[in-house]
Amino acid sequence: MPLFSYPLPLHTGLFPASWATGCASWRAELDALRSACKQSIPVDIREFPAPGNSPEGEALFTQCAWLGPADAAAVVVLIAGTHGVEGYAGSGVQCDLWRLLAAGQLALPSGVALLAVNGLNPWGYAWNRRCDGEGIDVNRNFVDFDQPLPANRGYDELREAFFLDDPAESSRRLKAFRDRYGQTAYEIAVSGGQFSDPLGPFYGGTGKSHSRRVVETLMADYALAQRRLAVIDVHTGLGPYGHGEIICDHPAGSPGAKAAKHWYGPSCTLPEQGESSSVPKLGLLDYAWHRIMGADSCFVTLEFGTLGTDNLFSVLLEENRAWAGRGKSAMSEQQRLRLAGCMAAHFFPADALWRETVLFRSRQVITQAFNALGEV
Secondary structure, three states, rough: OOOOOOOOOOOOOOOOOOHHHHHHHHHHHHHHHHHHOOOOEEEEEEEEEEEEOOOOOOOHHHHEEEEEEOOOOOOEEEEEEOOOHHHHHHHHHHHHHHHHHHHOOOOOOEEEEEEEEEOHHHHHHHOOOOOOOOOOOHHHHHOOOOOOOOHHHHHHHHHHHHHOHHHHHHHHHHHHHHHOHHHHHHHHHHOEEEEEOOOOOOOOOOOOHHHHHHHHHHHHHOHHHEEEEEEEEEEEOOOOOEEEEEEEOOOEEEEEHHHHHHHHHOEEEEEHOOOOOOOOOOHHHHHHHHHHHOOOOOEEEEEOOOOOOHHHHHHHHHHHHHHHHHOOOOOOHHHHHHHHHHHHHHHHOOOOHHHHHHHHHHHHHHHHHHHHHHHH
């Protein structure tokens, strides 16, 4: 069968303008789906309150929906907003899926359910940041905190350069490191994850974040370890502009890696083998899912490229310096809004063609996951 043939337009208006509108649209489109399908698709909706408030003072929460039979043998898990600000794209993808299901242009295969998580990191989503309100990068938080925490010696070597007030000197030191050790070592040093510096970027924390607790609760409550799983975590900001890369962090040769390559084809890349725009990282959300997955399951990141790695690091390091210094001299609202705008420009470009690409590619990948789990 063809992967998909949806006449439903790629409606970029489904992408939200804020965390609050993203939540409202997600719920409205889901309610419309429930109304259209009546009892044919059972829907269970949950909200998980989160620490902190939005800039407008709103209470924060993570939204979750289970669609399909409670006893489904297989589940497609679709996650949005692991890295806060990247939730704009992920929310739009889920709203588009609600419309496809409501219009009957896509259907859950027999014996397959869907678990959608919107705003896994709601604080970062609301504030246009990648980290949560504790400064934790949720996608570095999935380590065993009862064991000695991993070291990132490259980060330690570069730490001073990240906080220099002189951008030219900071760039010079970063370039010197890259020239000495190579691009991959440089990217691992900056973004691979670190557990020694609470004020620094890509900080994994010292305990479980709100987002991790939500994931572990969903795994337990829905007995996900007993089901076949296809997990898709939607991210933005890394890789060639407009390209939706399927990234698999399962170990090369493992059942998960083999499933990912089989389900998604040659476009699926493994960072471990140097195939990906991503490098190997510490504490990924992926690893929590790997631990509960059987042989015929896999976790992939669907990463939509934007403005390149150099711009990614430049924006994140400037934004991190400003937030790290707020204890000494609080940012003005004007500065905060400027930085939030820079983050949105990198992680959610105001380009209709880029946004159409996100919807088009997401439809492909979600359909591949449905087809894979629907195979007898």
